[in-house]
Amino acid sequence: MERTFIKDIGSKVSKEVLLKGWVHTIRDQGSIKFVLLRDITGICQLIFTQENKEVFDKASGLSLESVVEVVGVAQEMPQAPKGLEIKATSIVTLSEAAAELPIPVVEKGGGETEQPKRLDWRWIDLRKPEKALIFKVWTWMEHYIREYFINEGFFEIHSPKFMSTPSESGAELFEVKYFDKTAYLAQSPQFYKQMAMASGFEKVFEVGPVFRANPSFTSRHDTEFTGYDFEISFIESHYDVMEQEEKLLAYVLKKLEERFGQDIEHAYGRKLVAPKTPFPKVSMQEAKEILAGLGVISEKDGDLSPEEERRLSEHILKEKGSEFVFITECPVDVRPFYHMRVEGDPALTKSFDLLWNGIEITTGAQREHRHDVLVAQAEEKGIGLESIKHYLNFFKYGCPPHGGIGFGPTRMLMKIFDISNVRDVTYLYRGVKRLTP
Numbered sequence: 001m002e003r004t005f006i007k008d009i010g011s012k013v014s015k016e017v018l019l020k021g022w023v024h025t026i027r028d029q030g031s032i033k034f035v036l037l038r039d040i041t042g043i044c045q046l047i048f049t050q051e052n053k054e055v056f057d058k059a060s061g062l063s064l065e066s067v068v069e070v071v072g073v074a075q076e077m078p079q080a081p082k083g084l085e086i087k088a089t090s091i092v093t094l095s096e097a098a099a100e101l102p103i104p105v106v107e108k109g110g111g112e113t114e115q116p117k118r119l120d121w122r123w124i125d126l127r128k129p130e131k132a133l134i135f136k137v138w139t140w141m142e143h144y145i146r147e148y149f150i151n152e153g154f155f156e157i158h159s160p161k162f163m164s165t166p167s168e169s170g171a172e173l174f175e176v177k178y179f180d181k182t183a184y185l186a187q188s189p190q191f192y193k194q195m196a197m198a199s200g201f202e203k204v205f206e207v208g209p210v211f212r213a214n215p216s217f218t219s220r221h222d223t224e225f226t227g228y229d230f231e232i233s234f235i236e237s238h239y240d241v242m243e244q245e246e247k248l249l250a251y252v253l254k255k256l257e258e259r260f261g262q263d264i265e266h267a268y269g270r271k272l273v274a275p276k277t278p279f280p281k282v283s284m285q286e287a288k289e290i291l292a293g294l295g296v297i298s299e300k301d302g303d304l305s306p307e308e309e310r311r312l313s314e315h316i317l318k319e320k321g322s323e324f325v326f327i328t329e330c331p332v333d334v335r336p337f338y339h340m341r342v343e344g345d346p347a348l349t350k351s352f353d354l355l356w357n358g359i360e361i362t363t364g365a366q367r368e369h370r371h372d373v374l375v376a377q378a379e380e381k382g383i384g385l386e387s388i389k390h391y392l393n394f395f396k397y398g399c400p401p402h403g404g405i406g407f408g409p410t411r412m413l414m415k416i417f418d419i420s421n422v423r424d425v426t427y428l429y430r431g432v433k434r435l436t437p
Contacts, residue, residue: 006039025064032047052088055088148252155196159186162185191394193231194367230404264417302330317357350366361415
């Protein structure tokens with residue numbers, strides 16, 4: 001008999017079906033046993049009665065989270081989930097779960113097991129339907145991102161993750177032994193995206209791993225994550241890059257709202273709404289002035305603290321009705337050497353960050369494509385030219401004006417679901433003190 005997924009049993013009323021999944025809950029009422037069975041598509045109720053004593057006795061020995069296959073007849077039952085239940089005629093245990101689970105799948109009392117313990121047993125934590133939803137959404141989010149880029153004529157590239165030179169600053173690097181040399185795990189595909197511009201690809205994107213030796217223990221940082229990047233040529237300014245990102249996010253979030261909006265709201269209470277474009281834009285200086293007016297103390301002149309990001313986002317949402325805001329024209333001292341400077345004010349860069357509901361999800365900029373200017377800016381930052389000579393070569397033989405962004409799906413998912421910690425939207429989190437499971 002062909003397996004029926006739980007989401008499809010509505011079309012099989014009065015018919016015999018074969019289901020496979022996990023024992024979610026057990027309710028024993030003496031002569032009747034109710035079992036909720038879970039598969040990746042949903043949950044349904046099984047009923048066991050003493051009419052079939054052999055099957056009833058097998059059900060009596062079930063443990064939570066055992067993997068079973070059940071044959072039964074689908075029937076309407078208003079009190080059951082979605083008004084349907086399966087009257088079981090046979091059950092086979094495919095894999096018996098130990099009687100004592102290390103963490104519960106069905107949490108009691110409205111609370112949740114503390115996060116470190118849940119991460120120790122992550123594969124069991126992920127059995128919860130609301131956790132699986134995160135990765136369903138991630139799958140489609142990435143599909144829609146690729147769909148958007150491909151429809152817009154982008155090439156997808158896959159840049160190397162072993163690098164001879166740091167792709168950003170000298171900090172936050174993982175060094176690895178590479179035969180008789182030292183290599184670095186890539187902090188970003190930045191250099192190779194720009195090489196693609198010099199290659200004449202004009203529009204590229206990449207989905208790939210990013211490594212940061214970041215000693216932070218905050219709720220938004222990790223040491224390995226997936227990065228999404230794009231780079232585009234023949235731009236007039238960084239505003240062209242922002243416009244491209246606005247279109248991308250509006251497209252992707254509209255698709256997610258249509259496919260998963262109800263599920264997200266039901267599981268997390270978050271009403272996902274596709275954003276309207278263009279997004280509000282304020283310069284870093286303007287942002288600091290707004291925050292000062294709100295009584296928020298500035299920790300750094302050229303950057304925003306987490307508290308500043310939250311308060312500024314709240315202000316923009318109240319005043320402009322937007323969950324998004326671009327922070328533009330960031331000072332040169334907090335930006336990489338390859339960011340283009342603002343004409344007439346070399347203390348500022350043609351760069352930006354994008355905040356979504358209180359957290360930075362994107363950094364982007366127009367890059368400096370003129371070889372002589374790029375060399376001067378590298379020297380100004382104290383970067384040895386020998387260490388970046390291969391990068392500098394990209395700009396010696398004709399390279400168009402270009403810019404791009406890098407952003408992370410995990411921070412996107414934090415905002416999609418209104419989840420406060422990156423650990424809960426990462427399949428397997430990696431941080432300073434976590435290398436397992």
